[in-house]
Amino acid sequence: MIEIKISNLSNGEFNRGVFAVQDIPKGTLFHSAPVIPYPNEDHEHIEKTILDDYAFSYGANHTAIVLGYGSLFNHSYTPNAEYDIRFDKHSFDFFAYTDIKAGEEILINYNGEVDNDDPLWFLDNEKD
Template sequence: MIEIKISKLSNGEFNRGLFATRDIAKGELIHEAPVIPYPNEDHEFIEKTILSDYVFEYGANHTAVLLGYGSLFNHSYTPNATYDINFKNHTFDFYAHTEINAGDEILINYNGDVDCDDPLWFTETD
């Protein structure tokens, strides 16, 4: 259903993104990414590494590294996918927010809510 390819949106070292290999219906489950949670007070150690760009908030007291394809979704303020945190299964569940055509890059809003247009932490200036 999804594959890693070069993204035109990404300008980092890896330039990767996730793309649909077939049409995906609105509401369809795209991926369940298992998590490795850690306490927020340990985040100071992660901030010293490249992993700090790939972790997600996991409740009020934890942050999580997402396994599988979870940390490879690129950002858009007009995403075609969204995610829910499934604390019971310890996964982030990614769903199609809109119809996604085969070949389209699958994008999420890094702010969590599909309609949140707050500046992202890595684009804010002091």
């Protein structure tokens, strides 16, 4: 249902994103990504590595590395996907927030909520 391809939105070292292989109707669960959680106080070690760019908040006391394609979605303030943290399954479940067409890049809001337009730590207060 999804694949990794070169993204025109990403200008980082890897320039990749997650794309729909087929049409994905609004509300569809299209990816369930397992996580590796760790206590927030251990994050100081992760901050010294490239993994810092891929870490997600995981509740009040933990941070997590999201596996699968979970850490490869690019950001948008007008995302076409959203995610739910499933603590019971230790996963992030990704759903289509809008209808997503085959070939379209799948985007999430890095702030966690679809309509949260708070500035991101790496964008110098710019919005897309």
